[in-house]
Amino acid sequence: MGYRFTAAAFNQLLESLREKYRVYAPTLLKGKGKFSDTDLVGYAEISKIEDVVFNQKSYFSPKETFYPVTQRLFYFNENGFSEAVVDEKGMIVFLRACDIQAVERLDKIMLENGLSADYYYERLRNKLKLIVMDCQESFDSCFCVSMGTNKTENYSASVRLENGVYLSDVQEDIEGLFAFHGETIEVSPKFVESNKQSVKVPENLVLESVAANPIWEEYGSRCIACGRCTVVCPSCSCYTMQDIFYDDNPKCGERRRVWASCQIDGFTDMAGGHSFRRNNGERMRFKVMHKIKDFKQRFGVHMCVGCGRCDNACPEYISLAHCIDRLGKEEAGNRG
Structure with a gap:
C-alpha cells in the first residue's frame, strides 16, 4: 500500500x-x-x-x-550485578x-x-x-x-x-x-541502478597468493592505523569490554561494550606479549579478506555493502573500492 x-x-x-x-x-x-x-x-x-x-x-x-559506540551492559558490586x-x-x-x-x-x-x-x-x-x-x-x-x-x-x-x-x-x-x-x-520505492564507480569483485581468491601480494606493503606504508574506516563502516561489529570502577566506591562499577577495530594497534594483543598482525598492511589484508571472502564463505553474502564511507573517511585516501577492484582484475588476469 x-x-x-x-x-x-x-x-x-x-x-x-x-x-x-x-x-x-x-x-x-x-x-x-x-x-x-x-x-x-x-x-x-x-x-x-x-x-x-x-x-x-x-x-x-x-x-x-541500535548498536551504540559505548553500551552499558550491567552494574556490579561486591554482592552481585544488575542489568x-x-x-x-x-x-x-x-x-x-x-x-x-x-x-x-x-x-x-x-x-x-x-x-x-x-x-x-x-x-x-x-x-x-x-x-x-x-x-x-x-x-x-x-x-x-x-x-x-x-x-x-x-x-x-x-x-x-x-x-x-x-x-x-x-x-x-x-x-x-x-x-x-x-x-x-500507488507507490514503489526507487533504487539506484548504476554507480559512478564500479568494482570487479573477486570470487575465487587463493589465500596463499593474496597473502603474498605486494599491494599490502604498499597500503601498509600509507595506512596510519587510525581505524576511521571501520568506525564509519555499517557492517563492522568488533568491540572490546571495559570494566569501569567508580572513584567514590572502588567496589562498585559497570561493564561497558565499546567499539573496537582490527585496524588499530593492540587489538590482537594476547597474554604473554603475543600479538597477531602487527603490520598495518597485514591488518588491511585481514579486513579486506573478511569483507569479500571469509564472511561470504560462512554466510553466503559479501560483508562489504559498497557504501563507500571508508573511502570518504580515510585521511590517507586509501580506497577499499580500488583495492577490491585491483584484486578482482588480478584474479581475472590470472585466469585469462
Whole structure:
C-alpha cells in the first residue's frame, strides 16, 4: 500500500510515532565536520521531516542508533550485578538500501554466529523498525551495485521527497499511523541502478597468493592505523569490554561494550606479549579478506555493502573500492 504526505501530514505522522518510538534519520549536524566551522551529515533523533537530509550520504552509518559506540551492559558490586535498563521506546531509523543490507550482515554476526544470539544486541535489535530512503542517484564513492546491495525488500516503509511531497510504500503500517495520516496512492520505492564507480569483485581468491601480494606493503606504508574506516563502516561489529570502577566506591562499577577495530594497534594483543598482525598492511589484508571472502564463505553474502564511507573517511585516501577492484582484475588476469 502506498501513501502520499504533505510535509505537515508527515510531521503529524512523526509526532504520533514519537509517542512509542525514537525516530532517527540523517540530519545536518552544525559545526560537527572534520574541519572547523564545517557541518556533517550524521544520525540524530528527529521531530520533523524537514530535518532529514535526502540529498547527501551520512558520514557515519545508522549502526550507532541500535548498536551504540559505548553500551552499558550491567552494574556490579561486591554482592552481585544488575542489568542496565533499556529505554522502553522502540526505534525507527531512516536509512538507505545498502545500510539495510548492512544491518542484515550485523544480524548474521551478532545473532547467527555461534550457539546463541548476542543478548545485548538482540534486545535493541528487536526494537528496531527500518524506513528505507529511496536512492535515485548514486553518490561519488558508492559501489553498491557491484556488491549487489543497491536494493532491499526488508523495510516497514519507504520514503522519498518528490515535487514537494513525501511518498511511501508501506509494507508494515506501524501502529496503523501511515494510513491514518496519509493519502492512498500507488507507490514503489526507487533504487539506484548504476554507480559512478564500479568494482570487479573477486570470487575465487587463493589465500596463499593474496597473502603474498605486494599491494599490502604498499597500503601498509600509507595506512596510519587510525581505524576511521571501520568506525564509519555499517557492517563492522568488533568491540572490546571495559570494566569501569567508580572513584567514590572502588567496589562498585559497570561493564561497558565499546567499539573496537582490527585496524588499530593492540587489538590482537594476547597474554604473554603475543600479538597477531602487527603490520598495518597485514591488518588491511585481514579486513579486506573478511569483507569479500571469509564472511561470504560462512554466510553466503559479501560483508562489504559498497557504501563507500571508508573511502570518504580515510585521511590517507586509501580506497577499499580500488583495492577490491585491483584484486578482482588480478584474479581475472590470472585466469585469462
